[in-house]
Amino acid sequence: MQWKDIDLEKRILTVKKTIQRIQCVNGFAKTKLILTEPKTESSKRTIPIPEYMAEILQKHIKSGSAFLVSGKEKPMEPRTLQYRFARILKNGKLPSVHFHALRHMFSTNCIQLGFDVKTLSELLGHASIETTIPVPNSNTIPVAVHTDIYERFILVG
Numbered sequence: 001m002q003w004k005d006i007d008l009e010k011r012i013l014t015v016k017k018t019i020q021r022i023q024c025v026n027g028f029a030k031t032k033l034i035l036t037e038p039k040t041e042s043s044k045r046t047i048p049i050p051e052y053m054a055e056i057l058q059k060h061i062k063s064g065s066a067f068l069v070s071g072k073e074k075p076m077e078p079r080t081l082q083y084r085f086a087r088i089l090k091n092g093k094l095p096s097v098h099f100h101a102l103r104h105m106f107s108t109n110c111i112q113l114g115f116d117v118k119t120l121s122e123l124l125g126h127a128s129i130e131t132t133i134p135v136p137n138s139n140t141i142p143v144a145v146h147t148d149i150y151e152r153f154i155l156v157g
Contacts, residue, residue: 004064008057011049015125018043019075033075043125107132 006013018038021031038044049057062071070076085099103124110120111133121132 001068002064003062003066003068006049006057006068008049008054008061011051011054012046013049014046016044019078021078033077035075038125040125040127042122042127045122045125047123 001013001015002017005016015038017035019033020036021033024030024032065073067073067075069081082099086096089096107120107124111117117129117132121129124132126132
């Protein structure tokens, strides 16, 4: 996500790119990160930004081509993001979960709060609501972990 993808006046962010790791055919590196189009049309979307979040973003705004997380002209290495997230969880004495689990937690919370599943599916960039509706499997966050993180980050702030 780059700053140019955020319109703070309209309070929307536009998802139109994704970062993908590809193998290098020539060169010294085995892989490299590229900015590319999302896999599906439904992955391209606009997402409303809550007023409180727009106020926070306004305080940190950078040039349009800078990436939000890195603050630089190139994206942060996904592994670096995961390492930093893991350190935050550890320092906060929170259970270890993968960064992507936050997306599942958001979806689960929205469904539990009665959010319209079709709208949620569109916000998440899912092609169908079947992808959005949680199905218990090995990829879900245990309820105790989910509750602990939610209470400590969301309710306490």
